[in-house]
Amino acid sequence: MIDHGKRDLVSIEDLSTAEILELFHHADEFRANLTAWTDLCRGTIMATLFFEPSTRTRLSFESAMLRLGGGVITAADEKNTSRSKGESLADTVRVVGGSYADILVVRHPEDGAARVAARYARVPVINGGDGAHEHPTQTLCDLYTLWKEKGRLEGLEVVLCGDLRYSRTIHSFCYALARFGANIVTMPYPGFELPDYVLHRLRRDFGVQTAAASVGDLPGIAGSSNAAAYLTASKPHQLALFTNLTNVEVNRIDAIYMTRAQRERHAGEETSNYPRLSRSTLGAAAAKDARIMHPLPRVDEIDYDIDDDPRSIYFRQAELGVPMRMALMAYLLGKIQLRAARPAALAVMPGIAAGAGLRCRNERCITNNEGVRYLTRDFRLREAESPPVLSCAYCEREIEARFVGHVQSHIVHRYNAAEARRIKPENRVYFESEAQAQAAGFTCQGG
Amino acid sequence: MIDHGKRDLVSIEDLSTAEILELFHHADEFRANLTAWTDLCRGTIMATLFFEPSTRTRLSFESAMLRLGGGVITAADEKNTSRSKGESLADTVRVVGGSYADILVVRHPEDGAARVAARYARVPVINGGDGAHEHPTQTLCDLYTLWKEKGRLEGLEVVLCGDLRYSRTIHSFCYALARFGANIVTMPYPGFELPDYVLHRLRRDFGVQTAAASVGDLPGIAGSSNAAAYLTASKPHQLALFTNLTNVEVNRIDAIYMTRAQRERHAGEETSNYPRLSRSTLGAAAAKDARIMHPLPRVDEIDYDIDDDPRSIYFRQAELGVPMRMALMAYLLGKIQLRAARPAALAVMPGIAAGAGLRCRNERCITNNEGVRYLTRDFRLREAESPPVLSCAYCEREIEARFVGHVQSHIVHRYNAAEARRIKPENRVYFESEAQAQAAGFTCQGG
């Protein structure tokens, strides 16, 4: 793998907050006259490589590229073609990103697949959804729509409703809302709450504090409001309004973000009383200025008879996706420049730890599936934490490294032992457990 | 639903006769140099949304758009993607017709689906075939080809041969031939005659009179000629030639339009002696100046050894489809203007009758299938008929409204009772039967 000096969008974290805001303004410009930009990317080609079908996302990208004047080549259902002959994702993106295309959009069922594509392709890669990991352009479009509707993101009160457990869209959106200083009210369908690892990351990365919440009467989702929680980031915005965070009363809702039950990821859970937004929901006092959002496709969770209500903006989200993706692609292709700085990169800790036995604990991670034949198991290290945390360089699932060994002596210590701290960083090998260390041929001391 | 002030082509009736003729002349211009028009629609995007596969129709539209300089996005087999997550056609066209595309071509297995798409999309919609309902661009291309070959349509003698029962192409073509004053000879494969509702509509809308016909010897289709019928429109052209319409002898055939057995719509009918055109058919005296037409794909009903006969124009039909579709799309996109007037719109009678129990009797209609969750059952009213006729606003299947009630008193009368006629039009509710009225909570009087 070579550093190709190019930009990818694998995670929403790959863009700085300032870059995102600047892209919004470019999207506004594109949107002002959608058909006027056919000279901007003339001669460039985008390839959509979809190993999992998704017409909506694919067509949005393809429309954006055509509106920029570029060409499009499409593999809409890759899992049934070259892959059936056994080709790896790494090989596919090296071929298609060789001379076929100048930018790739990849959708894949395995967590972390987009990072693999980005590493191996020598052209920019955009994540069009990789398993339960991320779907960053959906998040960009959601943020852009809300920003246009409300003129800002900081301090907004956003209700997330429905299946908060299995929706990668919701998870990415949570991180982004926290980053921009919006407050989140979770109103999950019982049993479909935000996963602990999402809450943990919200706390750690954005200082999010959680409290019980009451939202008054929101008919249609009231059944789940007993479990309402209020998530507010302590930074960057100050908690001026909420001195007491034991039970927050939300009287003004800026947006209700509804999601369908992600049945394709369920293990047969019951969803018979799933919440359903209707005229009566919109009649609630708190919803007076709310915007109704949905990533689409909807099933039954929003009544058709509120489609014409001006507060219903789910089709607008889809509409704004095209100019937003135009801005993103024009940027990654170097056709527009931004003044904003990039995000700081976290150091990637390569290889040796993996060689000693560490593996990602996410069974859907590409390192445990398609990539097992050829991928090196890399982790990003957060050594300041206690115990140190290693997050998979592909799917970002975290594991705690409670034991540290020396690459040459093959002696292992607890992470917080003085001997552990004396090992030079470049000689450290990490383990989750003594058993794992022993299996890798290391000897434990001070156990 | 909002009136977007745009033109669609759902039914061939959506274009006036004068518009069609003017489009032929534009198609001629496009055809004169197919590759010279790439500036006309630059910047615009066509989406093909095919919920039922059809390579031929799809590629013809895509070629037409590319030759106009526009872009193309394609969902070639939609039934296996977003739809599997439960998305409605109405939502799909609102998303794709939002900012993704400037014109939509929709093919769908349910009758009336194209009208649903046209109502919900805010950009022009072209029907690429909706169930057994219509396939209007095929009809346009057929008419255009015949018009070019013969220099006119009025007064032509056109033989329709084969499966006349299940072919929507044939039905649309019949209406159009009658409208342009051509005469039709039906030579169906036994058991596959034109359905009664097609004959009824031909009589009512175009004054078509029917007679037995003899066509002399047409080898290959002679077996079915016993059942030959002659259909001639009393308007717009005068029956100068035929004073006695009991048994018309056809000595000059201008075109033989052959169709394959539509096996995918059959209920296991036998087709072993299906007619087959060959050199001997073309050798018949009456066929001397005939043109052999076929909508393609053919199976075995036309011998390969007449492909090179100059009278065989089925590949020409396909060839002319591209310039014809270029003209149509350029028109709907506002890139060319016509002097001809639009057709007069039939008033749509919305809602209340449906609320009282009326439903379309066509079980393949989208209102009884995909749309049952969200569509309002609308009907177009032909009150002048006796009894009044309501035709489904989506699939155009007709039902007779033998009972009329009052929306407030909930009292129902026979349609031809004096009391019925006294109900103000805006207060009328229609029913097919007393039982239906009673089920809707109405009381019958004078029964």
Next chain:
Amino acid sequence: MIDHGKRDLVSIEDLSTAEILELFHHADEFRANLTAWTDLCRGTIMATLFFEPSTRTRLSFESAMLRLGGGVITAADEKNTSRSKGESLADTVRVVGGSYADILVVRHPEDGAARVAARYARVPVINGGDGAHEHPTQTLCDLYTLWKEKGRLEGLEVVLCGDLRYSRTIHSFCYALARFGANIVTMPYPGFELPDYVLHRLRRDFGVQTAAASVGDLPGIAGSSNAAAYLTASKPHQLALFTNLTNVEVNRIDAIYMTRAQRERHAGEETSNYPRLSRSTLGAAAAKDARIMHPLPRVDEIDYDIDDDPRSIYFRQAELGVPMRMALMAYLLGKIQLRAARPAALAVMPGIAAGAGLRCRNERCITNNEGVRYLTRDFRLREAESPPVLSCAYCEREIEARFVGHVQSHIVHRYNAAEARRIKPENRVYFESEAQAQAAGFTCQGG
């Protein structure tokens, strides 16, 4: 069928050696700035008609056409659409090559299908792979890559490794290498040797001589080196180096061309010890300046850890495919001219022999499958051989014509009888056997 006066690429033989070399230089020009050619083919449309899926080949062609500024229409999986209604390949290419597209790329599972497409379409047809017959653009790209790497083709030492039996890519490559005067070392996986008919054709058409070979130690493929054979063309280059062709020792390898096991064509053969190139292979002295080639997709036969070795050029092969295909299409579309002469055409002997009972013996040939309904069985005659050889005009499989009859007298003789030679060429009818002649109503004499 009409002679449309156009050029096709069905077999690599359809291009002369001089044309190929000139196309290489054009490909170099296109490659120098891939995005600068969008005016060259503006307004033209390429259709990819794939009756067998292949994302890689399809996307390479589509990228090439878009980079030339043309448009693309795609039927990526035709076997599931119109074909299910029973349409023939001949009809499909006549429709799509009518006005839809200006050039066709056809991939089809039956041997000889590309020739059928070329005969019926009135626009240029490129073979994108037809069964086990040919895949000429893959060969062009392979030759181009090797030529760029080594500066020449004549006299190169090329090792072919793996499944040499079922790979059409290997067969086409062999003929082309022989034609350009390269030497071939075959190192097949046991049981997967080059078929006899390939060796026969190499001998006859290029004067190739075969000898046992030793290649020293090539770890990873050593297991198969016992069976190594050395193939060298006696023309056009002189065997200056090899006076003794009993056992050639190869000390310098210019390229190792590895192929995957073509499992989809196997009859359950064992491939557990399939050769595998790795660092140790590249460490061999003879491989010092070798290039590692592979048509891709690979399965396990090349280790990922040699991907970054500068001698590994398999991704470069894919990369160079786009400019090579740009040059080819620009040429066939008349957008660039070559000074080189075309290859001499072999006369096609049409029809009557076939009418008398001859059929192609290749059961995968399109004349025995899809085309049985409509194709005339044509053969190309090589009368100078003894017995005369007839090669199928579609799939090129050869049969020996041991008996010759007279079209009018219906009397048959052995091919080498004096009476046979007295029959005028235009009256000759060929048979494989007496039985075949008798079945066709001919009488044998001198038997």
